[in-house]
Amino acid sequence: MCASCHGADRLGGLGPALIPETLGRMRGPNLDAVIAAGRAATQMPGFAEDLGADRIAALAEYLKTPLEDVPDWGEPQIMASRMLDEDYAAADAPVWDSDPMNITLVVETGDHHVSVLDGDTFQVLDRFETPFAVHGGPKFSPEGRYVFIMSRDGWVQKYDLWSLQQVGRVRAGLNSRNIAMSHDGKWLAVANYLPMSLTILSTEDLSVARVMEVIAKDGTPSRVSAVYQAPQRQSFILALKDAPEIWEVATDPEADPVYEGFVHSREKGMVEGIASSQGLFARRRIELSGPLDDFFFDDDYRNLIGAARDGVRGVVVNLNVGREIAELPLEGMPHLGSGISWDRDGRRVMATPHLKEGKLSVIDTETWERLAVIQTEGPGFFLRSHENTPYFWADVFFGPNRDAMHVIDKQSLEIVRTLRPVPGATVAHVEFTRDGAYALVSVWEDDGAVIVYDAQTLEEVTRLPMRKPSGKYNVWNKITFSEGTSH
Secondary structure (H helix, E strand, C coil): CCHHHHCCCCCCCCCCCCCHHHHHHHCCHHHHHHHHHCCCCCCCCCCHHHHHHHHHHHHHHHHCCCCCCCCCCCHHHHHHHCEECCCCCCCCCCCCCCCHHHEEEEEECCCCEEEEEECCCCCEEEEEECCCCECCCCEECCCCCEEEEEECCCEEEEEECCCCEEEEEEECCCEEEEEEECCCCCEEEEEEEECCEEEEEECCCCCEEEEEECECCCCCECCEEEEEEEHHHCEEEEEECCCCEEEEEECCCCCCCECCCCCCCCCCCCCCCCCCECCCCCEEEEECCCCEEEEEECCCCCEEEEEECCCCEEEEEECCCCEEEEEEECCCCECHHHCEEEEECCEEEEEEEECCCCEEEEEECCCCCEEEEEECCCCCCCEEECCCCCEEEEECCCCCCCCCEEEEECCCCCEEEEECCCCCCCEEEEEECCCCCEEEEEECCCCCEEEEEECCCCCEEEEEECCCEEEEEEHHHHHCCCCCCCC
8 A cells, every 4th residue: 555655665656765764854643644644735645544543653653663774776776766757848048038047946845846936026937846855955057047956765856947847857865965066067966864875966867977885984884964065176075974074076077186095295296196086076085083064164165164963063174184173162053054154344254043042153254263142032943145135034943933033234243123924933044036135034834925025124025825835045146156045
């Protein structure tokens, strides 16, 4: 009954994978309720009459157990999953009249769709189905035409914004964390928990370019917490979950050789050593004192700051020299991946929310000292801003004040207004239009909405009904690395 959609091995088919790594957000009573009543607006029916409460409870408990054996999921299996749409036709120009650089995508997690918005009129140009449980943020090709979307159970979807059509899908992993686009738009990296690997796809046809097993220098296999694009470095940066290392994987075909053993001489033209890799996808290890997660990068990608596992520190790593250079106290589990940066009083600063404390930390990105702590009404998840606005916006994602959205002056660091557009509802994640004139806010509920605000007056302009909208992604802001958005 379940296997017909979800596969006899629980790894998915028409439906998602039924493993703890994918179903983490439906544990306990929620999972029982889904089995009993089904999921609205999907092909998942309810089984309350067929199974009864006791059998449903037993099934839910079984689905929470990990797989005994992780099956092979390498190039042959990935390529066998690849599906290119036969009816896809690439348009010569956009089939709509909107500004291609002011398109905004809204991920609607309530029924696994994405809405394509005109950033000037806020008209919905298309609404298309995505794989189950989109995660990690869509990534655009450098010219903004194609978008790539990843699900928690490893499916990668390619969609053509000009044609408003899906191009195809491929399953790059069994349980995945996020994706990153190479500087030249040729390669898409997929960070995997299961199997413990990095999958690199060709963006042209979703074929496999490389599957890299992730094994630390001491032989420990590791999950990949996240993969990031480092455009100035022409590389991907990997955060390893289970090992005290960072990996840098080159996306430059002419990348220098990487030497991991003894080198007698490093003088130019006189290197005496055996390179472990070089050129495209050359892999460099940076060894750390402990594993780090959730990276923020400075503007030129020379340095990153990662969260230590103890939840009270940030550790700064210089990628050029390949070592830790600073540490700063960041109590309350900083969410550095949502950090943003701007100029304040002639200095470059960044700010990060904290997942366990109601505060924001403001950090000098030259000295790596914490300059200020802004108290909020509860722990937050996202920060957003834009170079053309004097404010940055911080949600209060957790706790009783999750309906609050703080608007904060970039220079004074004072909260200038706290918005509560829907009392009692979760209000989170902000994205700006291309010019920064409007701020789009999610009412993160099944009967939710995207609320459009005038970014200067902070007055509401319109509401767009949506099914549990989460992240929003403006083409221009993402492909130009706007200073107010995380990367």
